[in-house]
Amino acid sequence: MQVVSGEEMKQIDKYAMKELGMQEEMLMENAGRAAALKIMERYDDSWKTAVLIGKGNNGGDGFVIARTLKDKGWDVTVFVMPLKDQDYGAADYHKLFYERCGYSYHPWDEHQLIHGGFELIIDSMLGTGVTGELRSPYLEAAKLLNEGKAEVASVDIPSGVPSGEELVPETAVRADYTVTLHAPKQSAMLFPARSYYGDIDIVDIGMPARASWEIDTKCMLWGEKECRESLPERKENAHKGSNGKGLLAGGSYSMPGAPALAAEACLRTGAGLLTTALPASILPITAGHVPETTFLALPEKNGAISEDIYGATLPLEPFDAAAAGPGAGREAGTKALTKRLIKEADMPLILDADALYHLPELKQDIKNRKYPLILTPHPGEMAKLAEVSAAEVNKHRFSLSRSFAKEMNCYLILKGPHTIITTPEGFQYVNLSGNEALARGGTGDILTGILLGFVLQSSNVQEACCNAVYIHGRLADSLKEQQSSRSAVTSDFIRQLPLVFQSLLASS
Structure with a gap:
């Protein structure tokens, strides 16, 4: 509709x-x-x-x-x-x-x-x-x-x-x-x-x-019906490689939980293989929460990713899609990581959280990129990207999203009530799920993980983006049915993923 x-x-x-x-x-x-x-x-x-x-x-x-x-x-x-x-x-x-x-x-x-x-x-x-x-x-x-x-x-x-x-x-x-x-x-x-x-x-x-x-212009609603009809199929003869090999990069000494949340969400969405790249000092912390992912220790400086991000320290060839940003911090190393991924990751790339911070300096690199780029800002981050105030973003969510996505040739997920997903061509989709329970730290990291999981399993980037946002909102809807949205903690959302998928598949 x-x-x-x-x-x-x-x-x-x-x-x-x-x-x-x-x-x-x-x-x-x-x-x-x-x-x-x-x-x-x-x-x-x-x-x-x-x-x-x-x-x-x-x-x-x-x-x-x-x-x-x-x-x-x-x-x-x-x-x-x-x-x-x-x-x-x-x-x-x-x-x-x-x-x-x-x-x-x-x-x-x-x-x-x-x-x-x-x-x-x-x-x-x-x-x-x-x-x-x-x-x-x-x-x-x-x-x-x-x-x-x-x-x-x-x-x-x-x-x-x-x-x-x-x-x-x-x-x-x-x-x-x-x-x-x-x-x-x-x-x-x-x-x-x-x-x-x-x-x-x-x-x-x-x-x-x-x-x-x-x-x-074209703008459509995206709800349960659209999600059910476009969920990627899990074939009976599937193996771990056929469901995608993903790279997730981020984390810092002050935010070791962010990559853990994103990694678990990605795996519970159905990704076949996931490598989580993060500063060596926090690897034991994150690994204790997500033993199912393999790890890549990155060079660090003061507890954050350092600027020495080159081929040997972060090989990109084995992966089908990548995501970066959760918990990375805004140091120079995050900028170096983001720039390298934009220029060299010949695969769909998701940038969230701190990976968005330096993008205004990397706009030309973004415009020159040939592979799908997905940005997931909240209104404050979008304000920095578009060089306007957050109030202007909220006043013009449709028009600003469309003009930015077309100019930068990217998929843009502008978060907030009724999240808007915009394609590089300017087509827009409005999400119908979610509630105020999502208004807490860490839920964006979960969305990044779900999004990476869907991108790894789908050849249609637009459907992957819309389904990730819809499922993310359904987690909050499911959680609100069971407890107060006030008392939920971020990790509770991940525990809802099996229930939400089961519900969608049962009604299909």
Whole structure:
């Protein structure tokens, strides 16, 4: 399923109508009926309900919803936001149809809304085309909905909330529930806008698939279905070499646990063989936690990898994929390691954590690289890579990710709520798993290990990236079902890997 901005949704609508000949009135009917059916599934038909209708397409949807609910016997009062003599544009057809069915409506009345005893208010005032601060009477209506006790269900998008990366205005409707039409909007995947939506259901409105693929950009959701369908197959006659030979480099005296977490996660994801390269002084510590990996002792300086990283100390030929960064620190040796891997590792390469720190100085080396490069920054690391503030990263997660990945010809995994995976061509995938339990040190190291494990077993780098991120989030979801997200420790996530894989395979 696609994720779209308001402008992209407009392109889809236009193509369906202008090029394919679909009637706009039919689209509104489909949208309104689909939304009404979802509302009827969620709420009791005995609830006293108000529908707030604005101008334009969202208003047209509102007339269809109100008509459908009334046809089913619901007690519905309709308030029309603009006055009767104002232009409703394409919604006029359904406004007239609603009237011909014998149903009436009222002009917007704050007093009647406040004292009407409504248990459910359906917000069908404004849609995806609205940006900036709300104006009267929508501003007053949004304030009343936010301050009142009635349940608020929004149609497509809460009124006032932008559809894309624009700022949320000072006042916008805070819905308890949103029925989104055709495809989720970008803002539903971004904070703080996401907090205005409440629970979300996405409904099919009969939009032709052809229209959806005519938009300029492509962004898709990635969830359980996509993961199950693309998990790498484990063949009956497989041997350890056929499931990949991986190299994991990192660690320092102050962070010996980071490579241990990454290594165990990689092996539990199914990698056949793994070599963990780290400073010699911490090898006994890490080896005690992950006896299944072989080790390569690297030259060190002050407990960190030294700059003497040359062929004999770190041979690259035996490996099918490599990852670097967990626990490495930001010393000069990490820069030397990262530069050598970028220039000489003729295989997929994953860079995370401290391996990302020096990348702004290595951009030309990145651009010259011929083999897949995967970067996994959190917003702070992304800010350094893109040379902007972390606030700017969080404001423009979609557009900034796309432009950076295309410019640097890399796969970019921008971590955070609804992690975004972007390919070098600019295609994007939004992850649907995960929760606040991941907000603790070391979970990024686990993602690096899972990602290396998937890259070793798959010929499709995009699928490997998306599945690693999805599985990583599922670990948190599984853990939250068993205990408080507050009390979990990072190693608990690795213990969930067998359970998550078993669950996915059982449901396939």
